[in-house]
Each structure stands twice: as C-alpha cells, then as structure tokens.
Amino acid sequence: MPASTASIELVRLRKSYGPVEVLRGVDLEFRAGEVHALLGANGAGKSTLLGCLSGAVRPTSGSIVVDGQAFQGFAPREALDAGISIIYQHFQLAPTLSVSDNVFLGDEIRTQSSLLDRRKQRAATSDVLQRINLNISPDALVEDLSVGEQQGVEIARSVRREPRLLILDEPTAALGKHEVEALLALVRRLAHDLGVAVVYVTHLLGEVMDVADRVTILREGQVLWTRERNDVVIADIVEAISPGALSVHRSGERSASSARLASFEGFRTAFCGPLDLDVREGEIIGVYGMLGSGRTDLLETIAGARSGWEGKLRLGEADLDHGSVAQAMAAGVALVASDRISQSLFPSLTAIENLMMPHYPQVSRLWRNVRKEHRVFAETARKLHLNPPSPETAGGAFSGGNAQKLMLGRWLAGLSDVRLLLLDEPTQGVDIGSRAKIYELLRAFTEERPGRAVIFATSDPEEALALADRIAILINGQLEHVVEPTIEEAQLLSLAQTIEVDHRQLALRSAP
Numbered sequence: 001m002p003a004s005t006a007s008i009e010l011v012r013l014r015k016s017y018g019p020v021e022v023l024r025g026v027d028l029e030f031r032a033g034e035v036h037a038l039l040g041a042n043g044a045g046k047s048t049l050l051g052c053l054s055g056a057v058r059p060t061s062g063s064i065v066v067d068g069q070a071f072q073g074f075a076p077r078e079a080l081d082a083g084i085s086i087i088y089q090h091f092q093l094a095p096t097l098s099v100s101d102n103v104f105l106g107d108e109i110r111t112q113s114s115l116l117d118r119r120k121q122r123a124a125t126s127d128v129l130q131r132i133n134l135n136i137s138p139d140a141l142v143e144d145l146s147v148g149e150q151q152g153v154e155i156a157r158s159v160r161r162e163p164r165l166l167i168l169d170e171p172t173a174a175l176g177k178h179e180v181e182a183l184l185a186l187v188r189r190l191a192h193d194l195g196v197a198v199v200y201v202t203h204l205l206g207e208v209m210d211v212a213d214r215v216t217i218l219r220e221g222q223v224l225w226t227r228e229r230n231d232v233v234i235a236d237i238v239e240a241i242s243p244g245a246l247s248v249h250r251s252g253e254r255s256a257s258s259a260r261l262a263s264f265e266g267f268r269t270a271f272c273g274p275l276d277l278d279v280r281e282g283e284i285i286g287v288y289g290m291l292g293s294g295r296t297d298l299l300e301t302i303a304g305a306r307s308g309w310e311g312k313l314r315l316g317e318a319d320l321d322h323g324s325v326a327q328a329m330a331a332g333v334a335l336v337a338s339d340r341i342s343q344s345l346f347p348s349l350t351a352i353e354n355l356m357m358p359h360y361p362q363v364s365r366l367w368r369n370v371r372k373e374h375r376v377f378a379e380t381a382r383k384l385h386l387n388p389p390s391p392e393t394a395g396g397a398f399s400g401g402n403a404q405k406l407m408l409g410r411w412l413a414g415l416s417d418v419r420l421l422l423l424d425e426p427t428q429g430v431d432i433g434s435r436a437k438i439y440e441l442l443r444a445f446t447e448e449r450p451g452r453a454v455i456f457a458t459s460d461p462e463e464a465l466a467l468a469d470r471i472a473i474l475i476n477g478q479l480e481h482v483v484e485p486t487i488e489e490a491q492l493l494s495l496a497q498t499i500e501v502d503h504r505q506l507a508l509r510s511a512p
C-alpha cells in the first residue's frame with residue numbers, strides 16, 4: 001500500500017441554508033491509498049459535505065485544499081478537473097449505449113476529423129476494466145448488464161479519469177449479497193493498489209468494518225472523531241452516531257394472534273405467484289429475497305400500484321378487487337414505496353403537507369383542522385426523530401433518511417384506518433439509531449389496535465431477522481419457504497440463494 005499522504009483536505013468548511021447551519025467548521029483529510037468511511041445520523045451533513053466536494057453545493061466559507069491549492073468551492077467541472085469523482089446511488093448511465101460509450105460519455109475521444117474514435121475508446125475501456133478486474137465486454141449494452149455490473153461501469157468511468165478522490169454514496173443499496181462482496185473487494189483494490197483516496201458513505205456498519213481504513217463520525221455538521229478502523233468496534237460507532245441506540249432492544253415476546261387478518265389464495269401478479277399465505281392479526285411478515293426476486297412487484301401489486309392481479313385477496317371479511325392505489329387505500333391497504341424521492345415525496349410541498357397528503361381527500365379543505373394537523377405533525381416528528389422537526393420545511397430539503405421517516409409517518413400518525421401496511425425496504429438510508437426506533441414503531445402499530453398487520457420487503461437479512469415475526473422467502477417470484485426469525489442469518493441466506501439469474505429476462509418478465 002502506498003504511504004498515506006494527504007490527498008484532499010477540508011479546512012473549516014461551513015455551509016448554511018439561511019439561518020440553518022448544516023456544516024459547522026469541518027476539518028478533515030482524505031489520504032491517498034485509504035478507504036475513509038464517512039458516517040453519521042440522518043441529517044448530520046454527509047450529503048452536504050459530499051456536495052461541496054463534487055461541486056453541487058457551494059460552501060459558505062472555508063476551503064478545500066487539493067495539492068496545496070485552496071479552493072473556496074467548485075463548479076462541477078472544476079471538481080472533476082481537481083480529480084474528484086462521485087458515484088451516486090442512482091446510476092447516471094445511458095442504458096442503450098455500450099459500456100465503452102458510457103465510459104467516455106461527455107468526454108469522447110475524437111479523430112483528427114472530429115469523428116468519434118470508437119476503436120480508441122474501446123481499447124482504453126478494456127484497459128480500465130482490466131485494471132479494476134472487471135470481466136465485462138466494452139461492447140456490451142449497459143441495459144443488458146446486472147445492477148452490480150452497471151455499478152462497475154460507473155466505477156470504470158470514474159477510474160478512467162484517474163481520480164485522486166473517489167466518493168461512493170451508499171453504494172450497496174441496490175445490490176445483492178455477492179455483488180456487495182465484489183464491490184467491497186473492488187473498493188479495497190482501488191485504494192490499496194491504485195492509490196486512490198476513497199470516501200465511503202453508508203449506514204451499514206458491517207460494510208464499514210469490512211472495507212474502511214479510517215472512520216469519521218459527523219454529528220450535527222461537525223467532526224466528532226476520526227479513528228483508525230482497527231481502533232474501533234461497531235459499538236463505538238453506533239454510540240457515536242446515535243447515542244443511546246445500543247440500549248434499544250427488541251421489546252418483549254410478541255404474542256401471535258391466531259385470528260386471520262388477510263389471506264392470499266392463488267394470488268398471481270405479472271411476475272409473482274401463485275402465492276398462498278395467511279397473515280394473522282398483529283403479525284409482521286418480512287418478504288425476503290434477492291434482487292429480482294419479485295419483492296417490489298408483489299408489494300406494489302397488493303397496494304394497487306400495478307394492475308392485473310389474479311386469485312383471491314381477503315382482508316378481514318372482505319374479498320378485495322382493487323385496481324388502483326385509491327381503491328386499495330379505501331380498503332385499508334397502504335404502501336410506503338422504496339424509491340421515496342420519485343414515488344412519494346413532493347419536494348416543493350412542506351413537511352406537514354407531505355405528511356397529510358394521502359389524508360386530504362377525506363377532509364374537505366374548508367373543514368381542515370389546522371391545529372390538529374400541527375399537533376399530529378409534532379407528535380409524529382417526535383416519535384420518528386425527524387430532523388428538522390419543522391412542519392414548514394420543504395420536502396426536498398430533508399436528508400434522505402429523514403425523507404423516509406416522513407413517508408413512514410404518513411401511516412404511523414394514526415390519521416387513517418390502515419389495516420395492512422406494506423413497506424418496501426423500510427429503513428434504506430435510515431441511520432442505525434432511527435432504524436431501531438422505526439422497528440419499535442412498526443411493532444407498536446400492530447399492537448396498539450386489533451385488526452392490523454405489516455408486510456415489509458427487504459434485501460437485508462439482518463432486517464428480516466430483526467423485524468419479522470415470520471419470513472416469507474421469495475425466489476424468482478415464487479414463495480419458496482416461510483420461516484421463523486429464529487433461524488441463523490447464514491441459513492436464511494442459503495435458503496434465498498438462487499442460481500445466477502439473467503436480469504434482462506427478469507426485467508422483461510416483470511414488465512406489467
């Protein structure tokens with residue numbers, strides 16, 4: 001491993017939005033050849049800090065020092081020129097173009113007569129793919145690749161520019177277990193063999209212990225500490241991110257009711273089924289499966305967001321036949337979707353409007369009880385540790401994890417008679433302390449009134465085991481096993497394993 005040298009330094013970096021100070025004098029150094037995990041609770045300021053590095057956010061004061069030269073902030077192009085590259089959760093690839101066209105997108109190699117020099121681009125792409133040990137053809141179309149391979153293309157695109165600093169923002173959210181392992185190995189290689197300074201942002205602490213060389217905790221816009229990975233244990237990190245979170249334990253034994261709340265008989269969606277399952281009153285069912293197993297298709301169909309299901313779905317005494325989200329909600333079925341930003345959040349509406357949105361149709365505008373709305377908002381914000389707990393903040397100004405809490409709050413606020421609550425990846429992007437809190441709230445949701453149940457889908461085995469009363473394992477759209485959460489994580493993983501699937505086939509089959 002090359003000797004650690006400061007590659008990029010942040011000096012007294014500050015960022016305010018109006019009166020709100022989000023970064024409060026951050027001093028931090030990222031070193032060549034090192035993976036630096038940047039951690040913190042939702043709203044601690046991680047994305048804002050990354051935005052300052054990538055040129056998306058202009059710091060209010062302070063500087064970013066690259067090779068001894070101090071910058072007061074970057075335009076995005078300047079950040080690239082300074083050797084800073086960022087890979088977002090949502091890939092920025094052109095799916096219908098080849099791998100090498102994507103690697104050179106926006107920075108094409110031209111012949112003397114200004115034509116695209118595909119031959120050179122192809123050769124250079126092969127070279128980069130080889131350097132990072134990725135076995136993909138430069139000619140493959142991006143849309144034909146698996147999600148993990150697509151992420152590899154994103155990384156190849158960054159590596160081609162020979163970055164000094166590579167930032168990965170929650171990079172494993174969309175990946176299956178094997179793809180996560182491959183990514184972590186690649187991240188280590190980039191730092192240790194190619195000498196890149198890597199900044200790794202995540203809420204998944206297992207990954208931190210696996211991949212980081214140093215760890216920084218950001219709390220309320222300031223560095224709490226930076227330590228060598230070998231000098232910390234997970235408990236130190238949890239306590240630093242969310243003080244007191246370690247004392248939140250699973251609340252006593254849950255007593256299963258024998259009464260049936262919902263039942264699926266020969267339930268078949270475009271991709272899943274036939275599915276036969278009874279859900280008991282008060283029960284939390286976890287649907288666990290790999291990427292492409294059909295989890296999202298199943299939940300969205302039950303919630304009326306995808307049409308065309310067959311078979312029988314009973315809730316209480318009623319046979320449901322809904323074909324829209326509104327009809328499903330009227331029957332007592334609600335969904336918190338996984339991609340909250342594009343599917344549920346209204347960025348320009350206020351927090352309170354976002355919370356109340358699904359409930360407005362039941363209340364005439366004239367008869368709205370504004371005082372009650374504010375009371376409900378304050379109570380929900382407190383329960384969910386929403387940050388900031390302010391009703392007037394725009395939806396788009398919340399950090400990722402806080403936006404998720406707001407979406408959950410819609411259904412946990414007790415404003416409507418939801419009986420079957422569906423959640424797709426309920427704590428993706430949510431910090432470790434808030435995650436435990438959300439589990440508590442979901443349990444309370446099923447316990448505080450009879451006739452309620454939760455079905456959540458997750459790709460995280462720890463989440464399935466921590467939250468579910470029973471776990472339904474989905475493989476290629478088929479319900480293969482229903483198990484108790486007392487099984488070992490390794491067992492759960494092996495039950496959900498499938499042969500490598502062709503993702504393109506799956507995409508075609510799952511199209512409505």
Ligand SMILES: Nc1ncnc2c1ncn2[C@@H]1O[C@H](COP(=O)(O)OP(=O)(O)OP(=O)(O)O)[C@@H](O)[C@H]1O
Nearest residue numbers: 017022042043044045046047048397398399400401
């Ligand atoms: N455009 C904005 N206007 C006002 N406040 C903002 C804006 N963008 C971010 N904030 C506030 O800055 C704080 C830090 O947000 P940031 O997104 O950096 O947090 P984070 O650590 O990345 O959180 P998460 O883990 O949830 O992604 C939050 O309180 C957020 O509400």
